[in-house]
Amino acid sequence: MRKLALSDEILLKVEKPARYIGNEVNSVMKDKEKVDIRFAMCFPDVYEIGMSHLGIQILYDMFNRREDVWCERVYSPWTDLDKIMREEKIPLFALESQDPIKEFDFLGITLQYEMCYTNILQILDLSQIPLFAKDRSEEDPIVIGGGPCAVNPEPIADFFDLFYVGEGETQYDALLEAYKENRRCGGSRKDFLQMAAKIEGIYVPQFYDAVYNEDGTLKSFVPNDPHAKEKIRRQVVVDMDKVSYPTKPVVPFIKVTQDRVVLEVMRGCIRGCRFCQAGMIYRPTREKNLETLKKYASEMLKSTGHEEISLSSLSSSDFSELKGIVTYLIDEFKGKGINISLPSLRIDAFSLDVMSKVQDIRKSSLTFAPEAGSQRMRNVINKGLTEEMILEGAGKAFEGGWNKVKLYFMLGLPTETEEDMKEIPRLADKVARRYYEIPKDKRNGKCQITFSTSFFIPKPFTPFQWAKMYTMDEYIHRAHVVNQEMKEQLNRKSLKYNWHEADVTVLEGVFARGDRRTSKVLLEAYRLGCLFDSWSEQFDNKKWMQAFENTGTDIAFYTMRERGKKELFPWDFIDAGVTKSFLYREWERAMRGEVTPNCREKCSACGAMCYEGGVCFEGKN
Amino acid sequence: MKARIKFRKYGVMKYIGHLDVMRYFQKAMRRAEIPIAFTQGFSPHMIMSFANPLGVGLTSDGEYFDIELKEPISSEDAVRQLNEAMVDGMEVVSFVQIPDEKKATGMAIIEAADYLSIPKKEGILFSNEDLASFLSQTEILVLKQTKKSEKEVNIRPWIHKMEMRGNDIFMQVSAGSAANLKPELVIKSLLHFLCKKETETDFYYHRIENYARLEDGKLIPLDGLGTKIEG
């Protein structure tokens, strides 16, 4: 039996000890003497969040298929254990072997959202690895970052030895081979980083220098090492049917956010919403084959014993084989007590039919994401959903027996006026009116229309990367405008409004488009005790404001400026497929309120065709 | 047809709480392809009921739950298939058929349980004489926390037996829905009685068996009430 890193006393003292013991079904045990490379894969948040992430399961499976690699998992110890580990100087350990992370060859950290950045420092700190890449010795693991935030790694660049930019399936083998090769030749850490820097998609921050203009904007960003590439090309899998998929995902003992089989049906999105980073950086849209998906579904249900399966993609209604896969899942598994959890679908005859088969109509709700209240605003963001479509879809569903609707919106979008804000509750009210058009004896009591707003944050590699944000007070004001207008509505008693916190929005905005200089704010915030910032009960805005002040960093520089056409962005050295000129064209069209057709209607020459696959070549071969 | 499953829980699995053990076995049933029956209705769930939940931190050689089968499976196949689906620290010991009546299952049939209390460190020594004088008391009063209040109860009648097994203390105590005595509480009163400075947290606790009472008054391990299912 394995020896645990934590004592019985500690494990019985902390909340949910199952977070720290490993041993789950399908977790991979190997003999550490028999592998060449030990890789610790980290999601810098608590176990229940990290275990729910598909990307980690994909990489964990992919690495462990190699005989010479043992990939293990590590998550952020929750605050109770964090405190004990610091007091007793217990080094952070991996779940499988329970060995200290500092003994590993690699520590890979996935970057899913900006508000986990202080947890990266916690992971390094508890692992007893120097926080700054430049301070690390030959003994320390190579610290790699990856995931969506790696398209602008600059705010955390100083803490990483390298970043893997893009989808993990393409270059990791080359990177691991380079590591082995370097070790065989007795090369140093620096030698390895130089080898890595030559691999496509790999970015070694210390091989680049950033120089700034007097106004604070970036002047130049150039390699200082001959091995470093001028541009880092984001990695994309061309053929989704040729990559491996984790058919034996790890099954946690405790309830986690995503406690089910997740079947990824496609990557990318054809729609081109202008605020959406995923819709831009995962271009082009690539689908998986129906037969492959069927096979995966059965294998995964069998190997995990999960009682639920869900589909994963950005916009499932656009998946060409949607009918095929949903019908298969229902026919094959519904009778065996397996829940089919549907993604949010465009409402039509097909989706209403399958929804009524797999959900309890009285309990489930319909979801729409118009993202903006007015048609003018929806044209600006290129969201192709119209009021007619929403009302028609809702009407059909109401007639089918549904009476709960959820609507999602954003506030603080570029060019937004007070009228646009007020259109949000008005649209919710129109949905309610549509419900009450149904004769009383045919409807199912009152309806419940819940609408939520989040605040828009401009992200790199979107047409809105040039946009300005607002102050915290302004965000709160906008939410009040919406709330006030809701009270004016006819069906206000059937409406419910939720809005997100504004202070986190501003911070996320800073780090989403931050440069290297913002890393000192992160470090200072961490020193002041910030951790688990995406958890509202842990988040402490005062400490963050203190950190900005202590480091002399001006929030407004990052959030309140509308960027000019010529400005060099900190992330411009990354080639994400979509070109800056395409994005700027889209920004201009947005300002004119012009809609751009989706990839299947008409190609807009965004640049992603360079990957030579996916939707760009649909029907062309 | 009803079946009773006996399992062991040891090693790191002691940190998995009762609700998670239930979830674990629901998934294990599917992995092992046990033909378990489901409830009717919109969201069917497995028909499964656990006896005498074990607290976090305890290990056990005698845990039980009952299930409803929709078609028969031999005891031998079921044990093998389940053990192929287990993790380290979980082992299925037996799989037997039990009578169909309602009163044959659940917490209500449990009468007693055996435990070992194992000192975490060396040097905590007791003798059979210590135990005998502890048990010679007519009343052993302890404060029992209920949801609303604290009340003093006499636990002496619920301690059936105590003896030394090497350095470990063996005890047989009342369990089930009528009276359910936790071994930690017994050790706590024992330490208090003997004026020892240690606390009940200085021991590991291990459950050995859960018993039902037969009509003649004898105790029988829960799986003793079932019969082997032949292939």
Ligand code: SF4
């Ligand atoms: S190149 Fe055209 S089809 Fe391909 S992703 Fe870009 S816009 Fe869509």
